[in-house]
Amino acid sequence: MDLVLTIILDGLIYASWLFIVALGLTLVFGVLRILNFAHGGIYALGSYAAVIVTPFFAGFGLPDWFSIVSMFIAAMAVAIVLAPLIERGLLRFFYGRDEVLILLITYSVFLMLEDATKLIFGVNPYYLFEPRNVLGNVEIGSLYYVGYDLALGGLAVICGAGVWFGLRRTRIGKVTLAVIAEPEVAQAMGVNIARIYLLAFGVGVFLAALGGAFTAPLISVQPGNSVSVIIVSFAVVIIGGLGSIPGAAVGALIVGLARSFAVYEFPEAEIFIIYLVMVAVLIFRPEGLFTPVKARKI
Amino acid sequence: MFDVRKRGGIAALLAGAALAFGGAAQAQETFKVGIVTFLSGQAAQSFGVPAWDGGKVLIEAFNNGTAPAPYDKKGFGGMEIVPVVIDEAGGATVQVQEYRNLVQRENVDVVVGYVSSGDCLAIAPVAEELKKFTILYDCGTPRIFEDASYEYVFRTAAHATQDNVGLARYLKAKGVEVSTYAGINQDYAWGHDSWADFTAAMKQVYPEATVSAELFPAFGAGQYGTEISALLQARPDLIHSSLWGGDNQALILQGLPRGLFQRSQVVFSAGDHAMPPLGANYPEGVIVGARGAYGYMAPDTELNRWWTKLYMDAYNVIPVQAPYRMAQALTGLKLAVEKAMEANGGKKPTSEELAAAMKNFSWESPAGLIEMTNGGGHQAIQPIAFGRSMKNDAGEVVLGDIVRFPARCVNPPADMKGIDWINAGFPGAQCD
Amino acid sequence: MIRVFGLAALGAVLAIVAGALAPAWLVFTMTKAIAFGLVALGIVGLMRGGLVSFGQGLYYCAGAYVSGLLAARFGVSEAALLLLIGAVTGAAAAALVSPLIARYRGIFFAMLTMALSMVLYGVLAKATPIGGTDGFNVPRPSFGGWTPGPESADLALYVVAVVFAAVAAALCRLYYDSGPGLVALAARENELRVEYLGASVFTVTQRNFILAGGLAGLGGALNGMALGHVDPFFSYWTTSGEVVFIAILGGYASAVAVFGAALIVELVRSFSGQYFPESWQLFLGIFLLLVIIFLPRGFGSLWAKRATGAKGAGE
Structure with missing residues (x-):
């Protein structure tokens, strides 16, 4: 029984992390129809921003808990700098083009981000210790868990609920939904589509950077952290259904639990369990779990 | 072995632009070393960059003749060492191609490189085919010399x-x-x-x-x-x-x-x-x-004190395994070049002469005695x-x-x- | 038909002459470019039907492994035979997958193909008897019983590669211009109309997918021989991604442009790696971006605009 509990708990922690990263990806796809490869690069940049910004605020003598706040500030800073640069400066010229072509554009952005990050920060590792000490340790069963890791679950819920609420309950959110449904009609009704696109992309960048920022205390922040993130988060949103927020949540849960189960029971399968799940889901639900069937164009 | 030169004048004229990269004759007083290690990706921070950092200061010290005996001759036996650095990222496929480019296009005299075992396994037979003296400086898999034997390939670090x-x-x-x-x-x-x-x-x-x-x-x-x-x-x-x-x-x-x-x-x-x-x-x-007697565990010798100071003065951090492994490759290479020059009357040694000099060789590196005893005299123990x-x-x-x-x-x-x-x-x- | 094969023969002769005059490193790079070009040619076939596979690594890798194992373990050394075996392996693997995959469209097609290739990567990475993630070495091939020395081996393989590529490109051209081949272009425009007209999009997709698998297997076998080494990274998503890029660069209008595109990508990557070892990704990224911006329909569009009559299908 203890083992089942551990598997579920570990799976949930991993799923929370996955969801935060995948949420931005699925949102950007939902609104802009772009599968953003640079997401992983932005994630890595979010880690760097967190290790720079957090000590900066700590330097003012602010209490330790402020380090959690400063990670939001770091992610916001990344979003404010990068989102206009990438969306307005590049992506907007390619709207309506082939999805795969845009995927390749974001891939080249990813390559550039990778080296730009290296040129700015060098290859030496950075660390961030404070945030993980804020919430102390918790004993569950016979195991210690770090409060911070468990709190990632809370963060995932906040992010998911925030985006959900923003889309369904605010004016701009409802306008965004209209743009998703019928961009041309929305434009004809006087919606400034460019602003909606920039905003959605900005939120996507923010969420990627936030995922990176909150991962920073768990890892050594150095080159090469971006690649593995992209592929697992791609898998999550594909499983859930591209553009679907509940889909991303369910996808993250499935992948998180599957991986956790594999570590305990089939450690040799861990390397491809995610892809097996993805193949299995796509065979039965060709467009992912949560995508409504679209009418075919005539 | 350079096809470019063999095919002679007309080919050179016709191939025109392409030849500009590869055809120029080397000046006698330089010795070109191709260095391949990770400059991007996950292995950059831990292995590739510190290794090349170490290589950089060491080559500089060799070229200035400031290293202690027996490494006190300028460069490699008087020849200035010119490094050509390549990123090891991209997998074995890319590395085989880049290795060929180093040898056939850049005309390097030797290649020192490879952290990844997969890259080492793929490069070794290519080096053999191109008959180019090559030092694998870091990778760990025992398979290299256990599954095959090579004439031109050496590994100056013990396997895993x-x-x-x-x-x-x-x-x-x-x-x-x-x-x-x-x-x-x-x-x-x-x-x-x-x-x-x-x-x-x-x-x-x-x-x-x-x-x-x-x-x-x-x-x-x-x-x-x-x-x-x-x-x-x-x-x-x-x-x-x-x-x-x-x-x-x-x-x-x-x-x-x-x-x-x-x-x-x-x-x-x-x-x-x-x-x-x-x-x-x-x-x-x-x-x-x-993976050796490195860093905090290195022997307290004059050579190691000099090397540690050289590295710490430049980077303000203690050298760990990666720079030591680069250092033991470059110190061995230097002595092998000079040994080969002694044997051939002071000319720049060929790959064959270098291989003969390196085979069963042993030398004092900062991390202790390196002995090329295994793999038919091609694999170090330390x-x-x-x-x-x-x-x-x-x-x-x-x-x-x-x-x-x-x-x-x-x-x-x-x-x-x-x-x-x-x-x-x-x-x-x-x-x- | 005679015109197509005549052009292919002429192209092959020119390519062989160029290879004989080129320096050794370039011959090798051109061989590798042909191998990638073959894989990309298969993707071009799929692109004509509006689909892009991000998992051609699977068939590329399958071809490389099967022919590589036959060469390394069972002493099969005939280059042409090994290449054919690679192509058959790739096509067979694709045929096996095709009933499943042909139902998918757009990004889901791309992602499902990618997931399948990553499953093969995972399996091969576990296969310790054939080297696990380190892979294994492939011996040099022979040519009609003749085993060339190291000086001429690269050139000999290059010549064989050119011949295979020329035949493949000519056959693809003929197929693309044939009735069944042109249905793909129609499907790219509007699948439902194609179905109403009595053609099966499913069958077209399946056929193109098996063709692409065969070409990928051929490319894989060729690259395994040229490199002398195969490993599971042949099936990794980055390999597939690189080939997709080459296909986009070449454009779907021309069957020949992919080979040029492959060579250009190889050269750009190699020289930026040489001159900017610390920031080659930055330069590669900028290069990719510039090409997409200024040649959105690929290099092929530079000279194939008038050739196919299917204009503006990309938009």
Whole structure:
């Protein structure tokens, strides 16, 4: 029984992390129809921003808990700098083009981000210790868990609920939904589509950077952290259904639990369990779990 | 062997622009060394960049003639050393192509490189075919010279067998009690080979001990929460890990607050390079290997003091395994070039002459004596050391409790494969 | 038909002459470019039907492994035979997958193909008897019983590669311009109309997918021989991604342009790696971006605009 509990708990922690990263990806796809490869690069940049910004605020003598706040500030800073640069400066010229072509554009952005990050920060590792000490340790069963890791679950819920609420309950959110449904009609009704696109992309960048920022205390922040993130988060949103927020949540849960189960029971399968799940889901639900069937164009 | 020159004048005229890259004759007074190591990706921070950092200052010191004897001649026997550096990223496919470009286009005199075992395995036969003297300076897989034999390929560092044999011997020497042990190693050849060597060595040294968990997280996984829970639940006496670089550091950062290092004795077979960056945050009591007698565990010789100072003056951090391995390749290469020049009357040596000079060669590197005894005189053996992380008087976490094992104690004899030697109970090992 | 094969023969002769005059490193790079070009040619076939596979690595890798194992373990050394075996392996693997995959469209097609290739990567990475992640070495091939020395081996393989590429390109051209081939272009425009007209999009997709698998297997076998080494990274998503890029660069209008595109990508990557070892990714990224911006329909569009009559299908 203890083992089942551990598997579920570990799976949930991993799923929370996955969801935060995948949420931005699925949102950007939902609104802009772009599968953003640079997401992983932005994630890595979010880690760097967190290790720079957090000590900066700590330097003012602010209490330790402020380090959690400063990670939001770091992610916001990344979003404010990068989102206009990438969306307005590049992506907007390619709207309506082939999805795969845009995927390749974001891939080249990813390559550039990778080296730009290296040129700015060098290859030496950075660390961030404070945030993980804020919430102390918790004993569950016979195991210690770090409060911070468990709190990632809370963060995932906040992010998911925030985006959900923003889309369904605010004016701009409802306008965004209209743009998703019928961009041309929305434009004809006087919606400034460019602003909606920039905003959605900005939120996507923010969420990627936030995922990176909150991962920073768990890892050594150095080159090469971006690649593995992209592929697992791609898998999550594909499983859930591209553009679907509940889909991303369910996808993250499935992948998180599957991986956790594999570590305990089939450690040799861990390397491809995610892809097996993805193949299995796509065979039965060709467009992912949560995508409504679209009418075919005539 | 340069097709470009053989095909003569008309071809050169016609091929025009392409030839501009490859055809120029080299000036006699320079010696071009192709250096291949990771400058991007996960291995850049831990291996590639520090290795090349070390190579840079060492080559500079050689060129200025400021190194101590027997390395005090300028350059390589008077020839200025000109490095050409290439990123090792991209996998074996890209590396075979870049190797050919180095040799056939850039006309380098030798190639020194390769951290990844997959790259080494792929490059060795190409080097042989192009008849280009090549030093594999870092990669660990024993398969290179155990599965094939080469004339032009040399490895100036011991292969991975010693890492885990030495580790088991260290545990015994320090009286660590082990009745159960677990492993967490990356899911690629390095992780699997390390774990196989370690379990085989433990069967010899601790025949009673049993394995309680074996985990193989993906390379670059970054998130180890689940693995740490599994290890905590298994409660082994000892946890073995060959994780390196960012993965190693992530495991430490995530495992430390969860009591992983209190509940079990953790051993990192190749984890020394995580110590300088983590500094005072490195857990105490961890048994750490460096794949040689490197860094904190290097011998106290004049050469090592000079080398450590050279590196620390430039980068303000202690050199760990990667720069040492580059240094032992470049010191060996320098002496081999000069030995070959003595034999040929002072001309720039050919690949054949270099291979003859390097075969069965031995030299003092900063990390001790390197002897090219195995693999038909192409594979080095070297001493190895292990230690335990502990705070020194200044409050820094360093390695103490250091035990050094002579090369012949932890490496198989010339005619045996590493894993067979372990399973046979280390026949012929000389440990004192 | 005679015109197509005549052009292919002429192209092959020119390519062989160029190879004989080129320096050794370039011959090797051109061989590798042909191998990638073959894989990309298969993707071009799929692109004509509006689909892009991000998992051609699977068939590329399957071809490389099967022919490589036959060469390394069973002493089969005839280059042409090994290449054919690679192509058959790739096509067979694709045929096996095709009933499943042909139902998918757009990004889901791309992602499912990618997931399948990553499953093969995972399986091969576990296959310790054939080297696990380190892979294994492939011996040099022979040519009609003749085993060339190291000086001429590269050129000999290059000549064989050119011949195979020329035949493959000519056959693809003929197929693309044939009735069944042109249905793909129609499907790209509007699948439903194609179905109403009595053609099966499913069958077209399946056929193109098997063709692409065969070409990928051929390319894989060729690259395994040229490099002398195969490993599971042949099936990794980055390999597939690189080939997709080459296909986009070449454009779907021309069957020949992919080979040029492959060579250009190889050269750009190699020289930026040489001159900017610390920031070659930055330069590669900028290069990719510039090409997409200024040649959105690929290099092929530079000279194939008038050739196919299917204009503006990309938009």
